[in-house]
Amino acid sequence: MAENKRVSLRLAHVSKSFEKIETDEVTHALNEINLTMESGEFISLVGPSGCGKSTILRLVAGLIQPTTGKLTVDGKTITEPSPERGMVFQKPTLFPWLTVWDNIAFSLRMQGRLKGNKDKVERMIKVIGLEKFRNDYPGQLSGGMAQRVALVRSLINEPDILLLDEPLGALDAFTRMNMQDEILKIWQEKEQLAIMVTHDVDEAIYMGTRVIVLDANPGRVVADIQIKEPFPRDRSSDTFVQYRNEILNRLHFAGRG
Numbered sequence: 001m002a003e004n005k006r007v008s009l010r011l012a013h014v015s016k017s018f019e020k021i022e023t024d025e026v027t028h029a030l031n032e033i034n035l036t037m038e039s040g041e042f043i044s045l046v047g048p049s050g051c052g053k054s055t056i057l058r059l060v061a062g063l064i065q066p067t068t069g070k071l072t073v074d075g076k077t078i079t080e081p082s083p084e085r086g087m088v089f090q091k092p093t094l095f096p097w098l099t100v101w102d103n104i105a106f107s108l109r110m111q112g113r114l115k116g117n118k119d120k121v122e123r124m125i126k127v128i129g130l131e132k133f134r135n136d137y138p139g140q141l142s143g144g145m146a147q148r149v150a151l152v153r154s155l156i157n158e159p160d161i162l163l164l165d166e167p168l169g170a171l172d173a174f175t176r177m178n179m180q181d182e183i184l185k186i187w188q189e190k191e192q193l194a195i196m197v198t199h200d201v202d203e204a205i206y207m208g209t210r211v212i213v214l215d216a217n218p219g220r221v222v223a224d225i226q227i228k229e230p231f232p233r234d235r236s237s238d239t240f241v242q243y244r245n246e247i248l249n250r251l252h253f254a255g256r257g
């Protein structure tokens, strides 16, 4: 596979408010977020419900615009979605009328790039171990299988920035751990910038090179912790437990508002 372009993502003084038209009520989803993230980093975003984690991903994806402040990739303002920033949602969003193979191949076909790239589709199917299911439809797959398809469907575009919104939230513990390793394998190979929202502190530490803790009302960063452990991480090591305690502590204080 081709090397990804190295990028630098910057959020400068980013705030985002949502206004309810019926009640004039304003939610300050994010307030004054200042962050710089680089290719090769795996960023885990954790924090209490409503602290703006998904809003950060949607801003980076270009699905919404900040109320004030700026998001830039290599100095260029993000104004709209781009295949260079791929998003994977918690609920797998597959086309029910297309087979596994066609779902994965969809974006290549739309861009007229499928011819000559069919081996890429094959490789992705192999990575997720669904060779025998290539001709099945999403309705015939388990939740974990569908999520794997959704993941590689996004990865096939080789995005410079991979946005993961609780991609493993709906999976059972065993599938979830396997998927964590699969995502890490692909990320390590591509050295892209990955930003993942998770509610699971162990997952955040197991996968992240950096864990960012947010608090709500208004959404803001309360801790930015580098995880300096080599991969693969040992969930029961002393250092891992120390990181877990530190992050749980921050979350506890965050939760108290």
Ligand SMILES: Nc1ncnc2c1ncn2[C@@H]1O[C@H](COP(=O)(O)OP(=O)(O)OP(=O)(O)O)[C@@H](O)[C@H]1O
Pocket: 018, 019, 027, 028, 029, 047, 048, 049, 050, 051, 052, 053, 054, 055, 056, 219
């Ligand atoms: N389109 C919208 N319209 C109005 N309010 C919104 C909208 N999107 C998000 N919000 C509000 O902004 C705040 C942050 O939402 P967001 O989904 O980013 O939080 P989160 O940290 O991802 O939460 P959770 O962990 O529960 O998924 C919440 O109070 C939410 O209700």
